[in-house]
Every structure is written in C-alpha cells, then in structure tokens.
Amino acid sequence: MGGHASGRELDTLAAAARAALVRRIEASGAWAADPVWREAFAAVPRHLFVPYYYVGVTGGFERRWGESPERGARERWLRGAYEDTPLATRLRDGELLSSSSQPSLMADMLVALDVRDGHRVLEIGAGTGYNAALLAHRLGDDRVTTVDLDPEITESARRHLAAAGYHPVVVTGDGARGVPERAPFDRIIATCALSTVPRAWLAQSRPGGRVLMPLATGLIVLTVGGDGNAEGRFLHTPAYFVPLRGASRPGGEPLQLGGVPHRAREDDLFRFLLALTRGTLDPQEAHALWEQEGRPQRERYGITVSGDREWAWLDDPEGPYAWPLPS
Template identity: 80%
Template sequence: MGTHALDRDLAELAASARAALVREIDASGAWAVDPVWREAFEAVPRHLFVPYYYVGVRGGYERRWGENPDPRARERWVRGAYVDAPLATRLRDGELVSSSSQPSLMAMMLAALRVRDGDRVLEIGAGTGYNAALLAHRLGDDCVTTVDLEPEITEAARRHLAAAGYHPVVVTGDGARGVPQRAPFDRIIATCTLSSVPVGWLAQCRPGARILSPLATGLIALTVRDAGHAEGRFLHTPAYFVPLRGADRHEEGFVEWGGVPRRARENELFRFLLTLTRDTLEPREAYTLWEREGQPRRERYGITVSGEREWAWLDDPEGPYAWPLR
C-alpha cells in the first residue's frame, strides 16, 4: 500500500474511532454542563498525540505505532488511541512520568473549568499536548499556555500540537511556579496531582479566577478572591494523575493501618480522607472521624488558602474538622 493510501486509510479509521469516542463521552454526561466541548473532541485527533503508547501485556509493556503496514495492526492501534481510558505515553525506569488522561474525565474537567470566550488559561502538565489542543480549539491559541518541567515532554507536545494544527504557548519550567510572564490568567487547570495549591498560582490569577486541580485522589475547584486568598470544594469524582514534578511535590510514605478494618482500607472515599489528612491524622483517627460523620462524600470537603496558610476542611472552613496542607 502506498504512503498516500496508508494516510487516507488511517484518517478514515481515526474519524470513525473518534466519532465513537464522542458518542461514548456524550452518553456519560461528562460535558452536560458545557456541551460546547463536544465540538472540540469531535475536531481534535487524539491519535496524533499518542503516536506510541504503552499497554499492559502479560505484566510488561509494548508499543504500537500507526505506521505499521499491516492494516489489522493499524486498526488496533487507532481504536486503542480512542478508547475512553488513560494511555501511558512515557516511562522512565519503569515509572510513569507522562500519560494521556481518560477522555471522559478530561471532558468533565474541562466542563467544570467553566471557561468563557476570551479566558486566558494556564495548564499545569503539558502531557501529550492533547488537552492543550482541546483548550486551543475552544479558546484560540493565544489564550492557552501549557507548562511542563521535562524538556522531552514539552518538545513532544509542541510537535503533536503542530501536527494537529494548534500552536498554544508551550513552556518548559516548574509548573508549581506557574508562568508569570504569561499572567494574568482567568483559569488554571492542572493535569497532575498536587499535595497543596502553590501560592504563586493565586498571584497570577485575576480576581474571580477558577483553579481546578487533582488533589488527594479528588478534584478541587477553587475560586480566587485575590493574590492571597482562594476557597472551594471538591467535585464528586475520583481522579488519579501523575504527581506534580517540581518544587511542591510530596512524597508518599508507608501507611501503618493500625487496626483499620479491611472494608475501610478498600473504600475509595476513606482512602481519599486518609490522603487528604496524611500529615495530621493517623489512619485510626481518620477512620473514627469517617464513621462518625457518616462516611462523607467528596463534595463535603473543601480547601481554603489564606496568605501562607492552607487547610482542608469538612463541611465548613471554620468548623471543627480542619487539617493543614502546608
């Protein structure tokens, strides 16, 4: 098969797989609050952002390329690029350092970001560039900045974005420090897990800006009041992302369960509380609280940033249950 025929075949396969993914996300209700994102997912070709990805094979990994001359291998690769699942895209010494997130979760996060036309958005964690492309499709290249610590990741993201026809600003730097030269921002979205909200982000936001970030296996949505104050609650959904690499990364340690029942250890909401209170409560204390308060869901928790202080809380920022994050 000639090169042009191969490209045409690949494009047709991708269009069909992308349409199927959009229907699946639509059915999930992920963008129900902002269905305009449907158009972005219909337009942006995810397979250009994952020219290779890793999938589990008998405990190991294999790469799959779209350039394979075998049409069956190409079809598997393309359909794999459009599954509603996260795809590992970069490993280092067996550790995951970059991935393409689950599309329905990306759609839900983008809808929850509540962007408006003309908003300037900073993305923390460039990944493959796919999320930045979705933002650029909605808002335009000039309104989108994405940053990552790893030069290899930002270089690859630029290539993928250019191949798809998008040219947002891609910065190599510590996402924990933001991108002050591109501020002010109306929205900040992180695609990596934080242990606390970096203070520098607030100073780079306009009053009323919204920050959406994974934290403690959840998603926190903060409204910025000014350069020193922000507050908000967690969304209902669980979220697991690659940790932020840079100044504010927190290393997790061994958990001593201390008599916590197995049913709690395996309960996703309890593990959320345990992660959120990791530096304050012992697991047994967290379990006692969790049971006493009726096994609270994520929406009952929130975070407040006030100057140099930052704390998580249950139900009320000034209530009896509060735990410092830094």
C-alpha cells in the same frame, strides 16, 4: 497496496473512532453543563497526540505505534487512541512518567473549569498537548499557555500541536511557579497531582478566577479572591494523576492501617480522607471520623488558602473538622 491508500483508510477509521468516543462521553453526561466542549472533542484528532503509547500486558508493557509496518498493528494503535482510557506515553525503567488522561475525565475537568470565550487559560503539565489543543480549539491559540518541566515533553507537545493545526504557547519551566510573563489568567488547570496549592498560581490569577487541580486523589476547584486567598470544594470525581515533577512527591512512609477494617481500607472515599489528612490524623482517627460522619463523599470536603495558612476541611472551612495541608 501503497501506503497512501492505507493512510486514507486510517483517516476514515480515525473519524469513526473519534465519533464513537464523542458519543460515549456524551452518554456519560460530562458535557451537559457546557455542550460547547462536544465540538472540541469532535474536532481534535487525539491520535496525532499519541504517535505511540504503551498498554499493560502480562509481565510488562507492549508498545503500540502508528508507524508500525504491519497494518493490523496500526489499526490497533488507532482504535486504542480513541478508547475512553488513559494511555501511558512515557515509561522509564517500568515507571510511568507521563500519560494522556482518560478523555471523559478531561471532559469533566474542562466543564468544571467553567471556561468562557475570551478567557486566558494556563495549563500545568503539557503532557501530549491534547488538552491544550482542546482549549485552543475553543479559545484560540493566543489565549492558551501550557507549561512542563521536561524539555522532551514540551518539544513533543509542540510537534503534536502543530501537526493538528494548533499553536498555543508552550513553555518549558517549573509548573509550580506558573508562567508570570503570560499572566494574569482567568483559569488555571493542572493535570498532575500536587500536595499543596502553589501560591504563584493564585498571584497569577485574576480576582474571581478559578484553579482546578488534582490533590489527594480528588479534584479541587478553587475560586481566587482579590487578596491572593482562595477557597473551594472537591468535585465528586476520583482522580489519580502522576505527581508534578520538581514538586516534593506526595507519599512518604507507608501508613500503618492496623485496626482499620479491611472494608474501609479498600474504600476509595476512605483512602481519599487518608490522603487529605496525612500527617495530621492517624488512620484509626480518620476511620472513626469517617464512620461518624456517614462516610462522606468528596464534595463535602474543601480547601481554604488564606495568608500563609492552607487547610482542608469537611463541610465548613471554620467547622470542627479542619486539617493543615503540608506547607
């Protein structure tokens, strides 16, 4: 059987797998607030953005590849491309450099971004180009800009986007500086973790604009004021992203968790508080606060940026619980 027929079969398989993914995301309720996104996920072929990816196997990673000479391997690659899981797309010496996010998390983030027709959107972290394609499908190519520091990543994102029929503006540069020549933006979305809010993004936002970014294993949604200030709360969703390259890596010394009960150490919400207050509260103080406040969910926390100050808080920006973010 020639490659042509198998290509058609793969197209049929892709359409069925994509429809199944759309049903799965729909069942999660991700689009309830903005069902227009369903159409974008139904239309954009994710497999064109992950020509190969890596899956964890015992002792390391196995590469799945769409051009594999073996038909079964191509089908495994295609099915995997439409699983609702993150896909590792770039590894160096076993370390994950880049991945394609879990589609249902992308749906959550795009809905929370609150995009309206006519908006101009900046995406920080081009990745495979898939998220930029979803945005371009909804808004049009000329309204979407995506930036990444790594020229290899922007080059392959451009290629994937063109193969899928999308041509948003893809810029190679430091995402923390934004893309001033394309500003102002109505919405800015980051797909890499940061430890502080880049002031350039606020300067490049329209007053009333939104910035959505991963920080401290959560997703913060900030509304930008006319004076470059911003404030907002975390979404309830946990989020673990590769750090922004070029930015200082969050982390540093391992925390001393002596005296913190094992149950809390393993708790995602406690670990979020630890990440948010790192360098300000020691883990024992954080644990006492966490228990006293009833083990707060992520959406009780927020961030305020005002002048040269930037702080995280629980319940109230002016309340008793506030912690400076690293400047």
